[in-house]
Amino acid sequence: MELWFTEKHTENVKFSIQVDKQLYTGQSEFQRIDIFESKEFGRFLTLDGYMMLTEKDEFIYHEMMVHVPMAVHPYVKNVLVIGGGDGGTVRELVRYPEIAQIDLVEIDAEVVSACRAFLPQTACGLEDKRVQIYYDDGLRFVRKYVEEYDLILVDSTDPFGPGEGLFTKEFYGNCYKALKKDGIMVNQHESPFYPADATAMQRAHKRIVDSFPISKVYQAHIPTYPSGHWLFGFASKKYHPIDDHNTTAWKQRGLVTRYYNEQLHDGAFALPNYVEELLERVESV
Numbered sequence: 001m002e003l004w005f006t007e008k009h010t011e012n013v014k015f016s017i018q019v020d021k022q023l024y025t026g027q028s029e030f031q032r033i034d035i036f037e038s039k040e041f042g043r044f045l046t047l048d049g050y051m052m053l054t055e056k057d058e059f060i061y062h063e064m065m066v067h068v069p070m071a072v073h074p075y076v077k078n079v080l081v082i083g084g085g086d087g088g089t090v091r092e093l094v095r096y097p098e099i100a101q102i103d104l105v106e107i108d109a110e111v112v113s114a115c116r117a118f119l120p121q122t123a124c125g126l127e128d129k130r131v132q133i134y135y136d137d138g139l140r141f142v143r144k145y146v147e148e149y150d151l152i153l154v155d156s157t158d159p160f161g162p163g164e165g166l167f168t169k170e171f172y173g174n175c176y177k178a179l180k181k182d183g184i185m186v187n188q189h190e191s192p193f194y195p196a197d198a199t200a201m202q203r204a205h206k207r208i209v210d211s212f213p214i215s216k217v218y219q220a221h222i223p224t225y226p227s228g229h230w231l232f233g234f235a236s237k238k239y240h241p242i243d244d245h246n247t248t249a250w251k252q253r254g255l256v257t258r259y260y261n262e263q264l265h266d267g268a269f270a271l272p273n274y275v276e277e278l279l280e281r282v283e284s285v
């Protein structure tokens with residue numbers, strides 16, 4: 001007998017992984033949560049049937065979300081992570097001793113408990129004593145703060161369901177307000193490839209460009225996300241992601257990474273022409 005997980009990437013494209021067994025299934029107040037075991041990708045987490053992470057390729061997403069801004073901002077002390085209940089983003093952050101406080105705002109406590117039980121590879125970072133978890137809507141949480149954080153990482157689901165509010169103009173404006181004068185926000189910026197994803201990406205990009213003086217986009221190859229071509233947004237009040245990239249300081253830390261390196265940091269901001277065109281189209285409106 002064969003068991004397969006299948007996600008529709010478009011009406012005409014499906015992506016499937018053969019499953020050894022289902023480790024967890026649950027319906028929370030917000031979404032359906034499943035964790036599977038597979039030969040090819042190890043364990044993987046899906047929410048409402050959408051791939052969130054696999055053990056095999058999560059390092060790409062989490063390293064690119066964390067190390068890019070950390071190699072630019074010279075003194076990150078207070079960090080806010082919005083979403084990210086699997087713990088992978090926090091796991092990369094806790095490798096920096098200079099970070100004093102990491103607030104994680106996750107809407108769904110059941111994601112955290114399922115990941116703690118079945119995905120220790122990512123959830124391990126949540127046990128660090130600098131991490132404070134708040135079970136709240138990121139949209140509501142961030143409204144309360146003014147010049148509080150050096151870095152905000154938006155590690156959200158896609159722009160529908162509980163994640164919808166994390167792609168609004170109001171949310172980005174409040175992130176701007178919650179950041180210190182030289183703060184940086186990085187967000188998962190969706191994919192440029194399939195038309196529906198590209199439209200969501202352009203909508204988010206336009207709102208970020210309208211909210212921050214510096215707004216750049218970088219890319220990574222994430223095999224289990226739609227088309228495998230994924231974007232991140234780098235929005236900042238002061239620092240430019242390449243001009244202020246401090247390779248010497250980052251190298252001195254001696255962090256071992258599997259995807260991120262200092263050449264790739266700059267190269268990731270060099271985008272294909274069709275992606276540049278999609279971005280320029282909304283930047284000039």
Ligand code: SAM
Nearest residue numbers: 052083084085106107108137138156157162163
């Ligand atoms: N890397 C993933 C991806 O792009 O597919 C995201 C992973 S992480 C599991 C996303 C988390 O965001 C989920 O656990 C979800 O519960 C949480 N989330 C969704 N909407 C939220 C909101 N409004 N406030 C806080 N957390 C939210």
